[in-house]
Amino acid sequence: ANLVENVRSVQDEQLSRVTQDAVRANDAANLLERHLRNIQTDVRREKAIEALRQTESKLNFTMKESMNLVSEIEQALSDLGDDKEAILVKATELQLQLDEQEASLIASIRSQISTIRGRIRAVAQQRSESLEHTMIRLRESS
Structure with missing residues (x-):
């Protein structure tokens, strides 16, 4: 009987260690x-950020072109x-050239904004799903 108790005690300790190791591995x-x-x-x-930088670069280029057109008008x-x-x-x-460039620039900026919004939505969705998975794991582990 004493031997059985000792074996059970050793098994309980081993199970406890394995459980603790599993918890630590899960946390890691x-x-x-x-x-x-x-x-x-x-x-x-x-x-x-890179997409915004590219848009800014395009905007600067278009502004330079616009200034050149203004200079042409003055000349x-x-x-x-x-x-x-x-x-x-x-x-x-x-003026028509300026209007066309402005419309093109606005369309480009709107496209960039739409792309960025899509990326932000994707990140938010991923974080939401990740939080849901974490909550499910927490419920399952408790």
Whole structure:
């Protein structure tokens, strides 16, 4: 009887150690998973920032082009002098070019914003799902 109790005691201790090791391994896995999600979020954030930088670069380029067009308008006005019809035609052409560039830029910015919103939604969805999975695991483990 004493031998049986000793065997049971040793088995209980071994089971306790195995259980503790499993809990520690699970905690480590959860920590690694959280770290991976943070890295993925950082990568998505960097991509969104790069998209914004590209948009800013395009905007700066378009602004330079617009300033060049304004200079052309001013030069055209100077060169044409009193020839009002020619001035109006040139100004209208340049204004149409400006309007087209502005519309193109606005469409590009809207597209970038839409892309960024999609990425943000994806990150939020992933975090929500990750939280749900974590809550489910916590419920299952308790």
